[in-house]
Amino acid sequence: MSNPKSNAEKYWQANLRLILGCLVVWALASYGGAILLRPLLSSIHIGGTDLGFWFAQQGSMLVFIAITFFYAWRMNKLDKEFGLEE
Numbered sequence: 001m002s003n004p005k006s007n008a009e010k011y012w013q014a015n016l017r018l019i020l021g022c023l024v025v026w027a028l029a030s031y032g033g034a035i036l037l038r039p040l041l042s043s044i045h046i047g048g049t050d051l052g053f054w055f056a057q058q059g060s061m062l063v064f065i066a067i068t069f070f071y072a073w074r075m076n077k078l079d080k081e082f083g084l085e086e
Helices: 004-036 051-081
Strands: none
Touching: 004 051
């Protein structure tokens, strides 16, 4: 039989890794797409403006929404893995 404290610590560590991974992806999409890649993407035009603008204005929001759904899906799997599903 596994130690409940050890199981809780493993669950929390897995949760923190997931949160950190999601935050890194969001930071890269927001900062990278909006600031660092803007000059590179400015030559591609979509909808009357450059692609860098779309990444800065819409891309980071869409990435955040995708990360939210990914996090919920992955946490459900994590909950089942540790026997904590509702």
